Amino acid sequence: MKKKTSFSTKGNNATVGPLSIQRMLPNQYANKVGPxxxxxxxxxxxxxTITQNGMGAHPHRGIATLTYILQGExxxxxxAGNEAIIRSGGAQWMKAGNGIIHDENLNYDSQTESKFIQGFQFWINLPAKNKAEKPAHIALQANEVPQKALPDHDGWIKVIVGNYQELSSKIPNYSRQFLYHIQLKAGAQFSLTMESETEVAAFLPMQNAILNDTEFLAGEFIEFDKAAGEIEIKNTSSATIDVLLFGGEEYTEAVVAEGPFVMNSQSEITTAYRDFHAGKYGEIKVAAQK
Incomplete structure (x- = not known):
């Protein structure tokens, strides 16, 4: 049985300097999908132009951030002293844990001739028991992201977070969670089966696609119901399409989000701000902060 669609939306538009941002989650219908x-x-x-001094240092607590860069650097x-550069196709994960300050430079890929940038940033909520842990960081280049060809060479699937068949990401799972990037050739189709009580959403960054017999447009975020079932993706166009699928088990603890912090109570948010202003998150000292 195919899963039913709960809603679809195109999110909200914003600009950050030269960047055009499409904020897909939270949206008018949902505050979270799995974690x-x-x-x-x-x-x-x-x-x-090349950004050298960062886009603006800021704190986080209680979450892990995940950047997946399609094009760029x-x-x-x-x-915490972590420093890394990922390039087109790579991903980086940062567990903020009990508090960290970070910054990023987002530029075109210096190892290619293209000056295009394109990518995603996710926040992944941590279980309460993991929110007080020390920060951590993992950087994965494109060749370190697990990938396999689809049947009949109809495209491929990348596992940025979680597991799919024999593929397993190096990014830790604190709950059942997944983030897949699926690319389908013209005229191809592909199906995945989801367990019961799994929250899952799809995002179509650049092209239309048919999901469970309904056509959705480029830029749409689609959420499905939590019943066990199949998600079928069809590409009826004459060009290759890309689809992101992500989600996991429902996060059942209380969620209180304010600014860059996601905690389980308002008092924990207050403590997060207090600790930040008291300097308990440290400061950035690495060479990249020029």
């Missing part, structure tokens, strides 16, 4: 509580999509844009640096 995912935030999704920003950076639309394709040409970036002519992201330099990360934080108050």
């Amino acid at each position: 995912f509580v935030f999704l920003d999509y950076v639309r394709p844009v040409v970036k002519e 992201v330099e990360h640096f934080d108050s």
Whole structure:
């Protein structure tokens, strides 16, 4: 049985400097999908200048941030001393845990001739027991993201978070969660089966697609019901299409989000701000903070 659609939306538009942002989650219908509580999509844009001093250092607590860059180059640096650069097709995960300050440079990929940038940032809510843990960071280049060809060579699936068949991401799972990037060739189709009580959403960054017999448009965020069932993706166009699928088990603990913090109570939010202003998150000292 195919899963039913709960809703679809195109989110809200915003600009951050030269970047055009499409904020998909939270939206008018949902505040979270499984443990995912935030999704920003950076639309394709040409970036002519190089950012060297970061886009603005800021704190986080209680979540893990995940950046998946389709085109471009992201330099990360934080108050725990982590520093890394990922390039087109790579991903980086940062567990904010009990508090961290980080910053990023988002530029075109210096190892290619393209000056386009395009990518995603997710926030993944941590279970209460993991919110007080020390920060951590993982950077994965494109060749470290698990990938396999689809049947009949109809495209491929990448596992950025979670597991799919024999593929397993290096990014830790604190609950059942997944983030897949599926690419389908013209005229192809592909199906996945989801367990009961699994929250799942799809995002179509650049092309239309048919999901469970309904056509959705480029830029749409689609959420499905929690019943066990199949998600069938069809590409009836003459070009290759991309689909992101993400979600996981329902996050059942209380969620209180304010600014860059996601905690389980208002008192914990107050403590998060108090600790930040008291300097308990440290400061960025790495060379990238020029």
